[in-house]
Amino acid sequence: MKQQRPANARAVTDGIKLHRHPVRSLGGVRTVITLRAGTRVRFSTNRFHGTWHVLSDDRGARLLARLLWGLSYQARPGTVVLIDQRFVAPNPFDADPADPIVLVPGWCTRVDDQVAGGLKSRLSLSNPDGTVRWRTFGLDRALEPEAFEGWWDRYRGGEGNGRVSRRRGLLVLTPGSPDEARAWALHAARLDTANRYGTDYVYLGPWDHGYDGEIQVFRRFRPMLSVAARARAQVLSRPDAPTDPHSLRSAIWQEAEHVRGDAHLRIREWRGSAYALGAEAAAMLSQAGVSSLDDLADVGASEAYRRMRAAGVPGLDREMLWAMEGALTYRDRRSISAERRRELLDELGEDPTPGPVRRRRYRAPVRPVRSAPASRWGSS
Template identity: 55%
Template structure:
């Protein structure tokens, strides 16, 4: 059987603009044909899902939210019955909290498409979809950019429609999480809400509820500035906990242990340089040249001494930004938010170290 293995060009893989290319498959599920729209291999976005406080969550970063909003907006104009959007592996990663496995999710336009239990089980049984697609579609999202720029509330821009709130988020047989809006307006409202998510300044997280209030919301989309880093930390923490003797067998006890281990890792115990705030793989390679492999190593050396060691090692392209980045990694601060007073202290310390005759 042919498989969908073709990869996108890097620029295309990261695109979240109007006209996004998606794959289309026609699948026969429980005796009926469905058109299933999905992301193309290589698309540079990842999501996770979980169920917490009686609410189903989609988790991602800001790029993920922008892409999800495009998917929702385009689907709101889809007139063909039995058409749905599917996100499954490889675009799903474990949760950023305890690395629990995610469930695939579908967006089902409930005003003309029904995905009953039999069809949901049939679809879940075929995941992940590896067969070649039946075609590629250009996902048009005309109007979303204008809606983003319009600061008026939804009910002022659409006076004939109150804010729609009849849709639901639920888990279907087979393990699919289904986001089911009941009208095109409602799905566009969801899209605008998701598109407005931002992680800016000191706010590392943002969220929007999906669906009506009934002693809680059935759905939520939540984004994190450090989503990918947190997923990596959670994976490592889970592996650490499960490798220990007498790891908890009950899910609640296991999660608590993993959360604690995540906290320990985030506080810097043996955190690899590539996972540190402000730093990355390139910084990790440079610091490894001077014997610094973990955040503990960097903290023990100090930002100024590490900077001098990098300079003495002849690391090319070294600038003061690296000094701010290392200090921020040690203190858990974004390098751009490092106070001017602290920057001046670091420069003074650097000048004193340079004048030290023992360095000559």
């Protein structure tokens, strides 16, 4: 199979090349469009709080937007877009296996369980019939602020009935109309991780006591994949690794904190029937004479930080200060305002200019390796 040029593999523009695969005996599906081998993009999927998630980074969101926008002009029944297993990675939270993704124009093509099962059995589509130029005329123009507002005002009156569902091991995104496909595309293209949280999201489909689907992007999506895979492997290598899926996920989440080097930033955690200090945070705070959340509330984040600094606690950085303030005010440390951060630093008498972030490197436990028994015949 012809290898893509590096620039084409990274391109997320109008007219990207995709592969076309004619299929037979697959219900109402006659043509499957896939990404070309070597395309530099990764997706993942999971289900959380009753909602199916499509996960990726900014580039993945822009590519998904192109695919949905181009699909919105599909008038001939029987064409679907498949993001197959080559471009799908285990999810970035606990490395659970993820599902391939199918985009279906719900206004002219129907994919039920039988069709999804047949499509799943042909995931290893090879030898495409040819390539297509996936045109997305109007998308870039619609993303301009004035044009977007005008487009959205016209669309707002329409009721979307699209659905996101899992069928036979495939995550199926089915916008109900061309306009809804374009709305999903515009929302995906506008996702931006350049914020303090490093993530952004948009819901898909109509509200019905919740949403069927969601697209969520992360600035550090690929490092998250690596951390989750490493944490999962580390947990499963233990002799007492949990067998219950829920317990296994919890163990992987905790191990991932050690892999990232931020386990000490879990100041408040639910333990038994009440909140308590996280284990790593408690070990650091004990050197400041703080043994509980009540103690931390009494002395305050700045004083606790000052005591730990005076005690020479290793691995102490300003993220710990923000984390303690967040725990005391029931907020994520990343939501602490710049003004409040300056106040905390003023209390410490520190320069508000942020210094280099020192990450605590994770070192996997070194397991003793038993030396091979000596040969009964001795060395030669």
